[in-house]
Amino acid sequence: MEKFDVIIIGAGVVGCLTARTLSQFKLNILLIDKEADIGNGASCANSAIVHAGYDPLPGTLKAELNVLGNQMWDELSGELSFDYNRSGDYVVAVGPQELRTLEKLLEQGRRNGVPGMHIISADEMHAREPEINPEVSGALWAPTGGTCDPFMVTIAAAENAVQNGVKVMLNTKFLNFIIENDQILGIQTSRGDFACRWVVNAAGLYSDEVMHLADVRPEFQITPRRGEYAVLDRADIQVNNVLFPVPSDKGKGILVTATTHGNTILGPNSVPATGKEDVGLTSEGLTEIWDGARKLFPGLKPTSTIAMFAGLRATGNASSPNRSIYYDHDFIIEVPDRPRGLVNLGGIESPGLTSSPAIAQRVVELMVNEGEKLLAKRDWNPIRPPRIHFRKLPLAEQKKLIKADPRYGRVVCRCEMVTEGEIIAEIHAPIPAVTYDAIKRRTWLGTGRCLGSFDMPRVVDILARELGIPPEQVSKRGIGSEFLVRPTKTVEVQHD
Numbered sequence: 001m002e003k004f005d006v007i008i009i010g011a012g013v014v015g016c017l018t019a020r021t022l023s024q025f026k027l028n029i030l031l032i033d034k035e036a037d038i039g040n041g042a043s044c045a046n047s048a049i050v051h052a053g054y055d056p057l058p059g060t061l062k063a064e065l066n067v068l069g070n071q072m073w074d075e076l077s078g079e080l081s082f083d084y085n086r087s088g089d090y091v092v093a094v095g096p097q098e099l100r101t102l103e104k105l106l107e108q109g110r111r112n113g114v115p116g117m118h119i120i121s122a123d124e125m126h127a128r129e130p131e132i133n134p135e136v137s138g139a140l141w142a143p144t145g146g147t148c149d150p151f152m153v154t155i156a157a158a159e160n161a162v163q164n165g166v167k168v169m170l171n172t173k174f175l176n177f178i179i180e181n182d183q184i185l186g187i188q189t190s191r192g193d194f195a196c197r198w199v200v201n202a203a204g205l206y207s208d209e210v211m212h213l214a215d216v217r218p219e220f221q222i223t224p225r226r227g228e229y230a231v232l233d234r235a236d237i238q239v240n241n242v243l244f245p246v247p248s249d250k251g252k253g254i255l256v257t258a259t260t261h262g263n264t265i266l267g268p269n270s271v272p273a274t275g276k277e278d279v280g281l282t283s284e285g286l287t288e289i290w291d292g293a294r295k296l297f298p299g300l301k302p303t304s305t306i307a308m309f310a311g312l313r314a315t316g317n318a319s320s321p322n323r324s325i326y327y328d329h330d331f332i333i334e335v336p337d338r339p340r341g342l343v344n345l346g347g348i349e350s351p352g353l354t355s356s357p358a359i360a361q362r363v364v365e366l367m368v369n370e371g372e373k374l375l376a377k378r379d380w381n382p383i384r385p386p387r388i389h390f391r392k393l394p395l396a397e398q399k400k401l402i403k404a405d406p407r408y409g410r411v412v413c414r415c416e417m418v419t420e421g422e423i424i425a426e427i428h429a430p431i432p433a434v435t436y437d438a439i440k441r442r443t444w445l446g447t448g449r450c451l452g453s454f455d456m457p458r459v460v461d462i463l464a465r466e467l468g469i470p471p472e473q474v475s476k477r478g479i480g481s482e483f484l485v486r487p488t489k490t491v492e493v494q495h496d
């Protein structure tokens with residue numbers, strides 16, 4: 001049995017940042033995920049907001065780690081080279097009644113330690129976002145809020161962990177613990193057994209099932225709630241800011257927000273999901289998000305939609321000390337009394353993305369509290385070098401690059417101007433991108449108006465060639481999602 005000091009179950013943003021944080025120390029670490037790529041769970045389908053921290057109820061882990069996590073994003077994005085914009089965010093009141101909720105949120109934010117918040121007038125809000133509803137009566141402004149590229153945070157954290165010696169195994173499903181005398185000795189997976197001293201349960205939606213196998217918190221249940229979104233065409237509409245409505249007992253409400261990729265997104269609603277894989281879209285859900293978004297921007301048109309998606313919240317039933325209007329449940333971040341060797345995370349719903357760097361830090365603190373002697377590596381390198389993004393380069397640099405490597409001269413995705421050179425770099429990266437979606441998330445190819453209909457066949461071709469596999473084996477997101485059924489005819493493709 002291969003032996004590790006720490007095995008992390010789940011390569012979402014929490015598992016990947018935990019792996020990266022632990023990679024500072026002299027530990028042998030394995031990060032596993034059941035999917036064909038990292039970040040395929042909630043970490044790839046959310047609002048991408050780095051929350052300021054005024055929503056969670058004071059005194060909860062959510063409040064503490066949201067505010068702590070928020071403060072870590074500037075350094076994190078600098079070290080890991082992903083897009084992050086501390087643009088600030090707004091909670092927008094429509095009509096006089098909603099202004100009172102802003103006062104409550106302001107007070108709650110101050111108690112949570114959120115800096116710089118204040119309420120701005122309706123006129124000021126209109127000046128900052130001219131197309132906003134004329135009935136807006138004021139807004140809460142939180143300058144520490146922002147947006148990030150959630151795909152790249154997760155990928156960059158995992159890559160940096162790999163650079164620092166962490167082993168990543170994908171398509172590897174955790175099946176059970178190996179426990180003797182109340183001590184974890186290892187885990188069983190779909191790809192064999194592994195010995196370890198510590199297991200970190202970062203399995204997101206499945207964290208309840210993982211902890212139950214260790215006989216921890218049998219009463220804890222995740223009841224996923226689906227959130228649906230619409231993505232709007234950049235050419236049609238561009239909202240400048242992150243705009244929330246005033247919250248209700250259903251949650252933060254339907255927001256309208258700018259993204260780091262330049263699109264505007266609307267959503268999410270919050271409806272019970274039928275299961276842990278239920279990411280289907282419903283016409284009722286889409287009507288709900290359009291109605292919600294039009295409350296803030298009456299001029300928005302559904303014809304501007306270029307894509308839709310849904311994410312699943314890992315909503316748990318671990319109680320908060322109190323109940324607020326919409327924050328009933330808190331994060332679980334703990335080392336249970338038994339079995340020894342488990343760091344147990346559960347119910348990591350929003351603001352889990354924002355809090356993830358602080359959650360990773362908390363995992364380390366918990367291990368140290370349990371007597372783990374962590375020795376810092378002298379050669380730990382926190383920097384994950386930036387990738388080439390051809391479309392962002394000045395013309396002169398583009399020309400130089402093409403001269404040095406003609407593959408950067410072949411544009412594969414025309415909408416987003418992604419080149420063959422960038423795709424090949426991702427296929428041979430520290431965590432190889434081996435599916436269409438993996439390449440899409442890393443390069444942003446296939447996200448424009450044509451939604452990949454132009455680039456997809458060419459990406460299949462490139463993946464097959466670079467990986468040395470038949471095109472029929474190339475898939476969208478792993479086994480079972482292959483694009484092609486069987487060969488029909490062979491065509492010689494010549495590249496100049």
Ligand SMILES: Cc1cc2nc3c(=O)[nH]c(=O)nc-3n(C[C@H](O)[C@H](O)[C@H](O)COP(=O)(O)OP(=O)(O)OC[C@H]3O[C@@H](n4cnc5c(N)ncnc54)[C@H](O)[C@@H]3O)c2cc1C
Nearest residue numbers: 010012014034041042043046047049174204227352353354
């Ligand atoms: C609709 C929506 C909107 C949100 N908006 C925001 C926001 O704007 N800001 C914010 O801060 N937070 C937001 N969140 C919350 C945030 O997305 C999550 O808290 C965060 O992504 C959780 O990360 P994670 O790593 O815990 O879980 P995940 O990303 O779900 O990762 C868990 C991983 O575990 C793997 N796994 C599960 N079971 C097994 C197994 N048996 N073996 C191996 N691997 C396994 C999964 O494949 C998955 O990759 C939102 C969430 C949703 C759903």
